[in-house]
Amino acid sequence: MEVNGRKRQSWDQQLHKLVFEEDGLPDGTEVAYYARGQRLLEGYKKGFGIICRCCNCEVSPSQFEAHAGWASRRKPYVSISDALQLPSYAHIYTSNGVSLHELAISLSKGRLYSAKDNDVACIICADGGNLLLCDGCPRAFHKECASLPTIPHGRWYCKYCQNMFMREKCAEHNANAAAAGRILGVDAIEQITSRCIRIVKNIEAELSGCALCRACDFSKSGFGPRTVILCDQCEKEYHIGCLRTHKMADLREIPKGKWFCCSDCGRIHSTLQKLLIHGAERLSDSLLDVLKKKYAEKGLDADINIDVRWRLLSGKFASPETRLLLSQAVGIFHECFNPIVDAATGRDLIPCMVYGRNLKGQEYGGMYCAVLTINSFVVSAGIIRVFGQEIAEIPLVATSMANHGKGYFQLLFSCIEKLLAFLNVKNIVLPAAEEAESIWTDKFGFKKLRPDQLSEYRKSCCQMVIFQGTSMLQKEVPTDQLVSSIERTELYKHMNQGRSYFL
Structure with missing residues (x-):
């Protein structure tokens, strides 16, 4: 029975x-x-x-x-x-x-x-x-x-x-x-x-719609004032007519290639693309000192000769080398998390997020994977997405089971935080499981988002990832890490020359 x-x-x-x-x-x-x-x-x-x-x-x-x-x-x-x-x-x-x-x-x-x-x-x-x-x-x-x-x-x-x-x-x-x-x-x-009940009209209006007028209507044929265009960095939607009214852009047709709603989004996207080309970067001595201290606390040989680097990856710009690193990152996430399954398609969303692939109903194309490597092998990984200058999200982070407690993610998070400071991003948000919430708040300085704050964030960043059963946390990017325009110009020169730029 x-x-x-x-x-x-x-x-x-x-x-x-x-x-x-x-x-x-x-x-x-x-x-x-x-x-x-x-x-x-x-x-x-x-x-x-x-x-x-x-x-x-x-x-x-x-x-x-x-x-x-x-x-x-x-x-x-x-x-x-x-x-x-x-x-x-x-x-x-x-x-x-x-x-x-x-x-x-x-x-x-x-x-x-x-x-x-x-x-x-x-x-x-x-x-x-x-x-x-x-x-x-x-x-x-x-x-x-x-x-x-x-x-x-x-x-x-x-x-x-x-x-x-x-x-x-x-x-x-x-x-x-x-x-x-x-x-x-x-x-x-x-x-x-017979639909004779109270129904929220335009339910997407609470989470999306034109960033200027908040309306969700759009033109289904031809090119006109209600045609909707999407910024390729912050992913906000705009009516063509609203862009003209607010004197942001006077478009006569849908642009070919990438389109950005402002110069900040264009700069952020350009920097991220340069980072993908730049490749892996060796960590500074100050960050390596943090790692050696962790090694000493664990009773490990702090003088061991290891090559510690970090880099930004995207499935859209994959080579045989980076595909291997991306697959290692997927393996770490699967080691630490159960599959995150899309209810509509039954597909595991973790690979889509790591590789930055869109799935029907799920927009992950703007995501990048940051990895920390030890002797060219991934030990810690994090997914990041930058919604313009106001906010960036880190929906998934993980360190391989064999490397827990060695300070690897702390190093990777420092790299991500310095990158966001370099981009002049103001806030970081992430979903935290109940058992991990205290680590984020006590160790990394995050605070729990109030419902009204989360609502405002979701209106401007409707693609923000929120997992069921988690709390949304937020942290301001430290002001002492923000980069001036003069410093940024100098660092861009270093980046274009293939040299270290902010670590």
Whole structure:
């Protein structure tokens, strides 16, 4: 019966996934978490998750529940007692009082389950044989065990499903549904299917849109004022007409090649490209002293002759040498993290981020991979993306397991920080897992972003990477590392001559 239990658990997951599929709950539908008749948290449905109003991040239903302060519950769609087959109700509701669980059940009634989805033994006696399959769940029954005189014609629902349907019919009478806006005598499910519910209009407007007017409309044909163009460095979107109005650019056609919204973005992009060509750079003696100190603390030979370098990489400018380094970086990230899987395609996103490749729905083309090498082998790696002068992100960092505690990432982070200072970038943001948050705050000087700060950042940097279950941290680039225009001119000369430029 354990196999049957696993199948039913899988069915529960399939049931609730219906809410987030294309013909389920419309994107932008306002939802809220209710408990004991009180609304605890608001959000709206987007894609395969919920945009939480407390942090403006896309979260799963279970994380939405945790943000509402009810993390102890096992299932966000149904209460604990419902999971134990006791009469109860759901907690995430639409604006007209329909729970996600009730909606999932309604959606499931229009779908048939194939034989491969059903149990292989009777739920009553645990024997096989000729089994009657329920059209609402994976359960299977002998006709006699289900107390049926004959095999029913058409669709048939077992008593478990019938009882569940009856409980959901009573949903409009519970305190949470009433508080969420359920009206007696009104078909709430029909309201959802006919879109007669509160839906956030232009949900992308909260995260994207023209950087000047914030509107998300664009011209689908031809070239005109509502044609949208994207800056190839900061990745902000602009209407052609808005660029003219604000006297930023008077474009008569879409430019060929790269286009930058300002001279700062052009300078940043040019510098990063030069860095890719520049290749690996040996670390300064002051940074190597930090490494030797770490070696001494670990009881290692601090006088050992090692070649420590750092460099910036991109899959768009790959050679046999850099492809090897990029593959080593991917290996380190996979060693330290579980695969980061795109919900829509099922593809692992780590290689896309390391190589700077765009994926449908995921824009990673502006990402670079910074690596620290010991004797030409990668020991630490970090993904960076610069959204203009205001902000840069570091979505992933890792050091190989065999090299933890040796100070390698501290060196790499110093290199990244000096690079951002050289580019005159003001702030660094990154997502931090709970167990790593104290390291970033205590050791590297990061602070937790307030929800309003994160919301503002996401409006100007809509492609910013935010992982579920992490906190967003921020740090100002140290002012003592900022580079003057005169110093930068001199350093550019050094860079063009293939010499060390800021370390």
